[in-house]
Amino acid sequence: MRTNMKIIVNKEGNIGSVQDQFNAYFPYLKLEFYGLHDAMVKSTTVKPFMDPRYKLNDSRKSVKGGEIAVDDEMTVAQLEKKLYETFGVHAEVLRKSGNIWLETTLTSGWTLHQQNVMGEIIS
Secondary structure (H helix, E strand, O other): OOOEEEEEEOOOOEHHHHHHHHHHHOOOEEEEEEOOOHHHHHOOOOOOEOOOOOEHHHHOOOOOOEEEEEEOOOEHHHHHHHHHHHHOOEEEEEEEEOOEEEEOHHHOOOEHHHHHHHHHHHO
């Protein structure tokens, strides 16, 4: 079954509302946002994820509102790129593994469906 959804970003809304929309479709995946610029992200292994209570327009002044279509055949890399290009926010998809959340950096070419199924199997 193919999952089609829309992520709606209201720049007056908080990060948690966007995360909840994503998690409703992909329960074994987590969408995290961080506010560092590209050059800074490459120079550190720890990304300071933003508190879900923060409003998007408080975290980055360049955040744009709107919506994007997401389906389960989209890869993690495609989603992260689309979020940045559309809304101007840096995001990362994490996959559940037991009681922890793993970065999907090495498997960013996997589809959201593949990631979610793997998270379900491992958890």
